[in-house]
Amino acid sequence: MILSGAFGSTAQRLSAATRMECGVCWAVYEPAEGCATWDIGAGTAFSDLPDYWRCPTCDNDKSVFLPVAGQEADPMADRVAALEDAFRTAEAAFLDTPFHNAALRVEAIGFRAWEDAWLGILITPWFMNVILLPQDPAAWDDLMPGAVPQRHILPAGRFDFEVGRLDHFGTWQACSLFSTMESFADHNTARQTAEACLDALFTAEAPKEPEPPAPPEPVEPIDRRALLRGQFGSRA
Amino acid sequence: MAELETFYDVIRRQGISRRSFLKFCSLAAASMGLGPAFAPKIAHAMETKPRIPVVWIHGLECTCCSESFIRSAHPLAKDVILSMISLDYDPVIMAAAGDQAEAALEDTITKYKGNYILAVEGNPPLNEDGMFCIVGGKPFVEQLRHAAKDAMAVISWGSCASWGCVQAAAPNPTQATPVHKVITDKPIIKVPGCPPIAEVMTGIVTYLLTFGTLPEMDRQGRPKMFYSQRIHDKCYRRPHFDAGQFVEQWDDEAARKGYCLYKMGCKGPTTYNACSTTRWNEGVSFPIQSGHGCIGCSEDGFWDKGSFYDRLTTIPQFGVESTADTVGLTAAGAAGAAIATHAAISAVKRARAGGTNDKSE
Numbered sequence: 334m335i336l337s338g339a340f341g342s343t344a345q346r347l348s349a350a351t352r353m354e355c356g357v358c359w360a361v362y363e364p365a366e367g368c369a370t371w372d373i374g375a376g377t378a379f380s381d382l383p384d385y386w387r388c389p390t391c392d393n394d395k396s397v398f399l400p401v402a403g404q405e406a407d408p409m410a411d412r413v414a415a416l417e418d419a420f421r422t423a424e425a426a427f428l429d430t431p432f433h434n435a436a437l438r439v440e441a442i443g444f445r446a447w448e449d450a451w452l453g454i455l456i457t458p459w460f461m462n463v464i465l466l467p468q469d470p471a472a473w474d475d476l477m478p479g480a481v482p483q484r485h486i487l488p489a490g491r492f493d494f495e496v497g498r499l500d501h502f503g504t505w506q507a508c509s510l511f512s513t514m515e516s517f518a519d520h521n522t523a524r525q526t527a528e529a530c531l532d533a534l535f536t537a538e539a540p541k542e543p544e545p546p547a548p549p550e551p552v553e554p555i556d557r558r559a560l561l562r563g564q565f566g567s568r569a
Numbered sequence: 570m571a572e573l574e575t576f577y578d579v580i581r582r583q584g585i586s587r588r589s590f591l592k593f594c595s596l597a598a599a600s601m602g603l604g605p606a607f608a609p610k611i612a613h614a615m616e617t618k619p620r621i622p623v624v625w626i627h628g629l630e631c632t633c634c635s636e637s638f639i640r641s642a643h644p645l646a647k648d649v650i651l652s653m654i655s656l657d658y659d660p661v662i663m664a665a666a667g668d669q670a671e672a673a674l675e676d677t678i679t680k681y682k683g684n685y686i687l688a689v690e691g692n693p694p695l696n697e698d699g700m701f702c703i704v705g706g707k708p709f710v711e712q713l714r715h716a717a718k719d720a721m722a723v724i725s726w727g728s729c730a731s732w733g734c735v736q737a738a739a740p741n742p743t744q745a746t747p748v749h750k751v752i753t754d755k756p757i758i759k760v761p762g763c764p765p766i767a768e769v770m771t772g773i774v775t776y777l778l779t780f781g782t783l784p785e786m787d788r789q790g791r792p793k794m795f796y797s798q799r800i801h802d803k804c805y806r807r808p809h810f811d812a813g814q815f816v817e818q819w820d821d822e823a824a825r826k827g828y829c830l831y832k833m834g835c836k837g838p839t840t841y842n843a844c845s846t847t848r849w850n851e852g853v854s855f856p857i858q859s860g861h862g863c864i865g866c867s868e869d870g871f872w873d874k875g876s877f878y879d880r881l882t883t884i885p886q887f888g889v890e891s892t893a894d895t896v897g898l899t900a901a902g903a904a905g906a907a908i909a910t911h912a913a914i915s916a917v918k919r920a921r922a923g924g925t926n927d928k929s930e
Binding site (some may be wrong): 394423425426430431457459460461462465478479482484489490493495497505507509510511513515525527528530532534542548 | 813814
């Protein structure tokens with residue numbers, strides 16, 4: 334899908350519920366309703382529309398559509414897009430290093446809410462990391478980058494995350510999966526691997542059966558009188 | 570086999586409380602990445618199993634391994650670690666000398682035949698029939714072969730014994746040769762590093778005593794619990810690397826801010842060791858933390874890989890451990906998906922705190 338002009342870079346930011354408006358005739362595509370003209374079922378996201386889909390009113394193609402202004406923002410999508418932008422800027426520093434795999438690009442995969450953060454995987458041409466972003470932007474301001482790794486418990490085990498901070502982006506936590514990325518032949522393989530990593534992170538390893546607690550020993554009530562007479566333990 | 574005291578007997582005799590002993594056990598478990606559930610198992614082994622007799626011999630070396638070992642910051646520190654094993658022969662720290670010392674060596678070899686551990690620090694030079702290293706009037710290589718013959722297993726301490734290190738650097742005039750090329754019929758645990766981290770050394774000894782078996786090792790013979798991650802994977806400066814923030818020159822603004830040292834020749838991305846997790850001197854610091862790149866001292870042939878300050882130009886993925894992961898990810902199609910899953914699962918295991926060895930939760 335090609336979106337025109339300034340929206341080219343925001344294509345991935347569209348959430349499934351984003352309402353889109355034709356830039357020519359102002360017709361609005363409502364994902365909740367679908368599109369009767371093209372026999373599109375209700376609940377279809379704009380980005381999932383088939384390539385042959387065109388504006389039912391003026392017959393322009395999808396590239397002229399823009400998000401309707403004033404919609405409720407998706408804070409996670411915005412934050413993840415900012416993360417991608419921050420690391421896209423860093424790519425220049427790696428072009429002349431053996432870490433750079435030109436077949437790959439910066440892409441965030443599978444971000445979801447997890448505890449008080451958003452967890453997902455970031456693919457770049459020079460690393461693949463599990464990334465945590467704080468839902469409250471100021472929440473990790475007191476963490477010192479490089480000081481103490483933050484330990485988090487996921488279904489797959491305990492993981493130590495390093496704290497990172499960029500002035501123009503904010504704070505994140507990262508746990509390295511791959512670096513270099515040279516073993517990935519193409520971006521699709523990297524993406525499949527990232528998705529499989531997320532599955533693996535949220536799969537518990539053969540959980541151990543907790544042992545049933547031993548039945549409590551029957552306790553004989555202590556006879557106060559016997560105790561005072563020195564007959565504790567053998568009730569006469 | 571002669572009767573030996575247990576580790577527990579020895580420390581109780583030294584007046585160490587049971588509480589301290591149990592604390593030692595849980596810290597020992599944690600240092601091996603085993604989780605708290607293993608502490609009682611370690612305690613049980615320490616209480617019941619006799620101390621392992623260890624013969625520690627020295628070839629061409631600088632004694633940095635011994636220096637590291639005796640500084641183990643393990644909770645009960647030096648003297649206890651030395652009572653955990655029964656160090657029957659070690660010319661560096663034993664009181665006996667001369668004929669008396671050589672007699673102690675013979676004594677141990679005969680008395681504990683097949684039951685002692687041979688720890689080798691340094692390596693034998695083979696040129697001129699081994700004349701470049703003489704111990705007790707004989708070439709060291711003969712002492713090594715003699716002591717290895719009846720050993721249960723061999724520990725190769727440090728990069729000298731494991732790979733050859735500086736004395737084997739080109740052109741290697743004495744033909745210094747790593748232990749595994751001379752002793753080929755015994756299990757060998759390589760503990761590379763120049764020197765190895767003290768807690769790694771004592772951790773391996775604790776593992777041997779506790780489980781009575783060799784730890785799981787990689788294809789190069791290094792224990793996976795300490796050598797399965799690269800410095801780069803767990804480096805505290807990694808967020809700077811990720812963000813492309815590099816030191817370009819010594820003492821520039823970036824150096825003061827603690828940015829990544831890759832461009833100053835840091836070998837962290839190709840070096841398998843526990844420095845970035847265990848760190849040194851009771852966990853205080855490690856080279857990168859004090860502002861110098863990793864020189865890759867635990868890797869094979871690190872003296873011959875160019876200057877310590879040369880930037881890495883090739884970075885083999887997963888180092889020597891290249892397996893289905895590396896080969897497969899370049900294959901496309903349906904088979905590719907299955908291999909991506911396999912690579913993902915091993916990456917997640919590798920990334921876990923405590924590495925692949927983390928058996929408990």
